[in-house]
Amino acid sequence: MGTIWATSKFRMELHPHKEVLAGQFHRFHDDSVGGFSGQNHAPLGHEIPVVVIEFIPVTVPFPDGLLSVPVTDDGVLRAIIPHEGFFSFVVPDCVTAIGPEVFANQVNLQSITFHDNITSIGNRAFDGTLLTDQHIDLPENLQTIGDLAFRCWAKEFTYGIHLDSIGENAFYNNPHLESVTFRNPHTPRQYAGLQEIGKEAFAFCTNLRTFTHPGFLNKIEEAAFAGCSSLQSINLSRARQIGDNAFNSCHGLTELNFSWRLQSIGESAFVGTSITSLVLPEGVKTVGKRAFKGNSALEYVLIPASVRTFGDEAFLNCTSLSQIVFEGRPSDVDYGAYMFKNCTSLRQVTLPSLMRSMHGMFYGCSSLQTVVIPGPHTYTPSSSKNFHIVGDDFAYCTSLTTIDIPSNVKTIGRGTFEGCTNLRHINIYGEAPHLWY
Secondary structure, three states: OEEEOOOHHHHHHOOOOOOOOOOOOOEEEOOOOOEEEOOOOOOOOOOOOOOOEEEEEEEEEEOOEEEEEEEOOOOEEOOOOOOOOOEEEEOOOOOOEEOOOOOOOOOOEEEEEOOOOOOEEOOOOOOOOOOOOOEEEOOOOOOEEOOOOOOOOOOEEEEOOOOOEEOOOOOOOOOOOOEEEEOOOOOOOOOOOOOEEOOOOOOOOOOOOEEOOOOOOOEEOOOOOOOOOOOOEOOOOOOOEEOOOOOOOOOOOOOOOOOOOOOEEOOOOOOOOOOOEEEOOOOOOEEOOOOOOOOOOOOEEEEOOOOOEEOOOOOOOOOOOOEEEEOOOOOOOEOOOOOOOOOOOOOEEEOOOOOOEEOOOOOOOOOOOEEEOOOOOOOOOOOOOOEEEOOOOOOOOOOOOEEEEOOOEEEEOOOOOOOOOOOOEEEEOOOOOEEOO
């Protein structure tokens, strides 16, 4: 067994019980057991705390000859010596895991070759490397990719069926990354495959065009693909939870394929995509604030009865939206304020029969001509539940000329018809509702 010692600089930053990480070693010390050693620059009389990790020295080929690298007895590669010239690295067969920060900031690392028995790659393992080799085959048995693991310049990655999760910022802001693909498209169904993609895992990978997975992905964390402006498609057929900003500014996305498994869509999840049609599946319960804001190509939206909560401005500035279908008879739904604000191509809409209130829902819908508000259009008393128009709901609907107010409408809030310059007739059935000015 050998011993890893920290350099003087790292010793001063090291806290007890923390592991020594890669890129922190000064030179190789060849004693009877092998190991890394740093020079001690502590002031006289002061002892610097050093964490000691026991390892087995393993010899690997290197540009300058053979190199001993530290591998723990459970197969974790802990470090390599920083190298001044360009080099490639072949991971020894005895290694089953790449430890945290092992190759971090090794800017001269050009390529890495894995064997298939590696099961995990630690946090920041290749953070700050160039990895100018354009294609990287990740190990077939790899199960986890740690946080910030591949914040590098590689262009293509392929992975296998055993990969279960991709950590936070794993490929963050790689301007060269073009594809991350699953290489076993005909895998038997008993393998679950990739389940979760962490926060900002691929955020701002602006050249990422292709991302494929086995089809069992169920959780996409916050901003996982935010800013991936070249991403053209992604399979969401098994997704249950899509986090805030998950696909924000993915301008290349033209189609979304949800399924009944989907339960929630986070805030600003699909801002600025290029989808033309949106069919939310029966089963989804929550759509976050501004979830589909600025989808200027979106023309058609189907909303199922299962939705219980819409965040404010869910479809703000969807300027091509011309048809909205509310499916079934949803009840006790919280429709967020200004839900369809500035949807300037919307001409007509029929609201759900059990809807009870709205607030600023059609503000600025300048082409809106016909709105059917649920409730009895009679002058006789009705048992229908009360409906409240909270305010600003038809403000600046400049094409609106006539509107019927059913007898169950009890409140018309401030600014409801502000800027409706062509509105000529408001037909009120039953008792006049309370008006707020």
